[in-house]
Amino acid sequence: MAQTRIAVIVGSLRKDSFNKKLATAIAKLAPADFTFEQLRIDDLPLYNQDDDGNQADSVKRFKAEIQAAQGLLFITPEYNRSIPGVLKNALDNASRPYGKSAFPGKPAGVIGVSVGAIGTALAQQHLRNVLAYLDVPTLGQPEAFIQNKEGLFDASGAIGEGSKAFLQGWVDKYVAWVKRHTA
Ligand SMILES: Cc1cc2nc3c(=O)[nH]c(=O)nc-3n(C[C@H](O)[C@H](O)[C@H](O)COP(=O)(O)O)c2cc1C
Numbered sequence: 001m002a003q004t005r006i007a008v009i010v011g012s013l014r015k016d017s018f019n020k021k022l023a024t025a026i027a028k029l030a031p032a033d034f035t036f037e038q039l040r041i042d043d044l045p046l047y048n049q050d051d052d053g054n055q056a057d058s059v060k061r062f063k064a065e066i067q068a069a070q071g072l073l074f075i076t077p078e079y080n081r082s083i084p085g086v087l088k089n090a091l092d093n094a095s096r097p098y099g100k101s102a103f104p105g106k107p108a109g110v111i112g113v114s115v116g117a118i119g120t121a122l123a124q125q126h127l128r129n130v131l132a133y134l135d136v137p138t139l140g141q142p143e144a145f146i147q148n149k150e151g152l153f154d155a156s157g158a159i160g161e162g163s164k165a166f167l168q169g170w171v172d173k174y175v176a177w178v179k180r181h182t183a
Helices: 018-027 057-068 085-094 121-133 160-183
Strands: 004-011 033-038 071-075 109-116 145-147
Touching: 004 057, 004 160, 018 033, 018 071, 018 109, 018 160, 033 109, 033 145, 071 160, 085 121, 109 121, 109 160
Parallel strands: 004 033, 004 071, 071 109, 109 145
Antiparallel strands: none
């Protein structure tokens, strides 16, 4: 079975990150011909334009991983009503040097979980703005602003019963979105 490769970029470096957990749980809701790989971003240098002609090996690896994927999945917390700096740093690194961005045309999903009541809504809107500039088409609907509450995950780390139908619906639309761009 031909595999559709999805590069997953999580905007939290925290060991017990809810967003990492969501990334793992979402992958389990996708069909068998979709493969999800969480990309490493914690070893990317702070972006410095002086390095454009001599990018670090970690940046080259990250860009190659994005380019090898048919789709992208961004799963991010909200930090101070925006995206975490580590995520913006990853986007900046992989978008350069000018004309050599890894991103153009890769279809993406945007989702996230936070403790706040608006469940990463503002972070997602800021991220969509950056992705629009990077020529990354993002799934518009359904939106998924997830608040971390008791029962979001079950004991095995899978999505709990209360949120399963909603997130399965989101994943189904995301899968169709990627297929539309890769057909
Ligand atoms: C620097 C910082 C800023 C935060 N700002 C927000 C915020 O604007 N909105 C929100 O809902 N939660 C905010 N939080 C709480 C996060 O939602 C919470 O820490 C969450 O667990 C982070 O995601 P993670 O579990 O994937 O690391 C913030 C947390 C930190 C550390």
